Amino acid sequence: MGVLGLGTMGSGIAQTALESGIEVFAVELNDELLSKGAARVKDGLERRVRSGKLSSGKSSSLLSSLSLSTDISSFRNCDIIVEAVFENAETKSSALASIGRIAGEGTIVASNTSSISITLLSKGLKYPGNFIGMHFFNPVPVMKLLELVRGYLTTNETVEKAKSIGEKMGKEVVEVRDYPGFVSNRVLMPMINEAAFALMEGIARKEDIDRVMKLGMNHPMGPLELADFIGVDVCLDIMNVLYSGFKDPKYRPCPLLVNMVNAGRTGRKSGEGFYKY
């Protein structure tokens, strides 16, 4: 498996693939990002060792199946290449164009996009039938779901191959069609957005909004805590994708999310979102 981009999602995908016995070729833009990404994979495996799920010997041998490079041509012999770069349509399209120059007719090319249309991203690819969305969830080694997104041109063969790779990675695979937000974010993000409205309107304190959903619905995290975990900016971007994709006012982003993003309060990664870290 080739993995382009070793950020939070890419390193989680790489770690999960390694743990399932898949050899991984990871590519990043430069050496600094590559070593940061490799450290994330190593930390993830060490976490598994600490929780007794992996021996330290096994963890080192898995790491030896990880090849690191800044040269995309190292994907040359991969059966599947997963793009996990920054969530922006232009960035993803240009990353996919580079992958497209390496990937042969028999190679599956997948994007881990959380909201960008797979059909849109397939534009310009030589083999759009081989292209599919593989939407993993954070933290990838822990979350059971793989949302497989079938673009307008994705072939049945590609769906079947991607499904079997996902299952090999220990995921429960759910196939969905390519409409804004797919299923996961079409359902999740309006909930987070509505929680932000409830806070903005002063209906309850942030801690209490989260407690309602944790204690009443058995969610592991409340919606505001989860927004911080995902990134408030990511949540806002996805609400905008739903709003512009469906042209339906029910998806209008909460102005509090807009203010928070403009203020740089994007959640855990910035040290503050709804909560301080």
Ligand code: 3HC
């Ligand atoms: N990376 C790897 N493993 C992690 C982890 C991380 N960042 N965080 C926690 N874990 C592991 C722990 O090691 C532990 O494993 P173990 O059972 O083998 O010891 C297990 O997860 C449970 O962790 P903890 O006991 O430390 O903590 P919690 O029980 O509170 O669980 C959580 C942490 C798994 C993050 C849990 O709070 C949770 O499930 N939260 C919801 C996460 C969620 O909804 N993710 C999806 C976000 S949406 C998305 O990704 C899609 C995008 O398109 C927006």
